[in-house]
Amino acid sequence: MAYKISPDLELRMRSAAATQPLRIIVRHREFPTFMSAAARALRAGEIAIRRQYRLVSATALEIPAAHLDTLIQDDTVEYIWPDLPVHTCLDVSVPRIRAPQVWNLGLRGEGIRIAILDTGIDPQHPDFAGRIAALTSFVGGDGSDDNGHGTHVAGIAAGSGAASNGRFRGVAPAASLYVAKVLDANGDGLMSNVMAGIEWAVTQEVHVINLSLGGDTPGDGTDALSTLCDQVVHQIGIVICVAAGNKGPAHSTIGAPGVARRVITVGAADDTDHVAQFSSRGPTLDGRLKPDIVFPGTGIVSARAANARVGRPIQPHYAELSGTSMATPHATGAVALLLQANPNLKPEDVKRALLGGALDLNEMPTAQGSGRGDVLAAYQRAMRLVPAQPGGANTENWWGSLRRALGNIG
Amino acid sequence: MEKMAPTLHQKLGASPDSIVALIVRTDGDPVRYLPRLAELGFAVGHQFRLLPGVSVRGRARAALSLLDEAWVLRIEEDQPVAAM
Numbered sequence: 001m002a003y004k005i006s007p008d009l010e011l012r013m014r015s016a017a018a019t020q021p022l023r024i025i026v027r028h029r030e031f032p033t034f035m036s037a038a039a040r041a042l043r044a045g046e047i048a049i050r051r052q053y054r055l056v057s058a059t060a061l062e063i064p065a066a067h068l069d070t071l072i073q074d075d076t077v078e079y080i081w082p083d084l085p086v087h088t089c090l091d092v093s094v095p096r097i098r099a100p101q102v103w104n105l106g107l108r109g110e111g112i113r114i115a116i117l118d119t120g121i122d123p124q125h126p127d128f129a130g131r132i133a134a135l136t137s138f139v140g141g142d143g144s145d146d147n148g149h150g151t152h153v154a155g156i157a158a159g160s161g162a163a164s165n166g167r168f169r170g171v172a173p174a175a176s177l178y179v180a181k182v183l184d185a186n187g188d189g190l191m192s193n194v195m196a197g198i199e200w201a202v203t204q205e206v207h208v209i210n211l212s213l214g215g216d217t218p219g220d221g222t223d224a225l226s227t228l229c230d231q232v233v234h235q236i237g238i239v240i241c242v243a244a245g246n247k248g249p250a251h252s253t254i255g256a257p258g259v260a261r262r263v264i265t266v267g268a269a270d271d272t273d274h275v276a277q278f279s280s281r282g283p284t285l286d287g288r289l290k291p292d293i294v295f296p297g298t299g300i301v302s303a304r305a306a307n308a309r310v311g312r313p314i315q316p317h318y319a320e321l322s323g324t325s326m327a328t329p330h331a332t333g334a335v336a337l338l339l340q341a342n343p344n345l346k347p348e349d350v351k352r353a354l355l356g357g358a359l360d361l362n363e364m365p366t367a368q369g370s371g372r373g374d375v376l377a378a379y380q381r382a383m384r385l386v387p388a389q390p391g392g393a394n395t396e397n398w399w400g401s402l403r404r405a406l407g408n409i410g
Numbered sequence: 411m412e413k414m415a416p417t418l419h420q421k422l423g424a425s426p427d428s429i430v431a432l433i434v435r436t437d438g439d440p441v442r443y444l445p446r447l448a449e450l451g452f453a454v455g456h457q458f459r460l461l462p463g464v465s466v467r468g469r470a471r472a473a474l475s476l477l478d479e480a481w482v483l484r485i486e487e488d489q490p491v492a493a494m
Contacts, residue, residue, distance in 0.1 A: 149493040183491070183493055190465070191488055214491055232460065
């Protein structure tokens, strides 16, 4: 029997209860058909086909452990493996969006200030050493991450990968981080805390704000949080990337502030470049197209906080999480690279470059927006949109508008 | 723009003694309205400058009375948000 079954599956089979479902992949001798007992079990619904492959003669099945023998004895079956879970490490998702090609141009986010408004950050994590420029909290405590979500998000946007010899490196690994804790240990908060965090980020002169959070009520963008986001983008000139939400695949499931007009609303793509089932869909309640774009967001391995309560630990310093929360910092990191490349870009230029460079996944616009983000293509567009003049006038205007808007802060 | 969504108006009217968390948008700098908010029994949380306003907690009955204040531009629930 052992010749037909992988050793680790045999081990699982022995330790599993008879009724415990096992996920397996079966390679067939010729065509993907079953004989006798296995065929009967299939017809009886005791074995469920999860996927039939075309390029190889194989089938993914879910089967009670007790039925595995039936397959082993089936002459049409050549070999059986366990269908193991896979994850998209940053060393997969970051190359997929072609960030390393932009790194090779000397752009890693140096001088760009990224605000992460989330559950805080683990300030001791090696991947952020020397790059947390400011840390505060609007929900009590000192901003340290007691949940794990914020640290994971920060790692995707700007982790250096130091604890993994550079393997799990974020999109803009040299950017500075400005972190505000606006969500509690359960990952929950109030709109007003997020608004306070945004005003704080503005006073910190950040270039881009990451909001991997949102409400679960579909919106039209007129609420206070969405209105503030639009104002910060339009009047202050700060780019804001917002998670679309995880209420898909139903339509009109994007809440505030993902429904804000001027932000970049980010959905999630899976590791086969399809829009993730869970990714919230547009349109907004007032009929506007959202999300704007999708980025990788399933099974992402990134930095793990020492006190993490969420995520599947992969190594002591890393964990796996899925969600549009994970897709959003891919966009934020991409924005950081674009702004370093061309400081004269305004938020609408950045958005145009990102959306224009996106890879069309041939899915509904209300699911994929413009498509899956491609940092190299966005970079090429960003350099054509506005002439790049290092230290150009945009920075001056930006701080001037900030001072006018906030009066005597500073 | 209406000062309060009909659904919120109905909710507040249905239980006037309940404590509610709100975001109140004000006509200009919210600092000058703090005494009036205190007078109405509101505890003020954050004050916002970019989008002038405050976050407050107080009785639903007091929230409804804010509709008569000329400096109040909009009242909405301080809604929950969560990590995605």
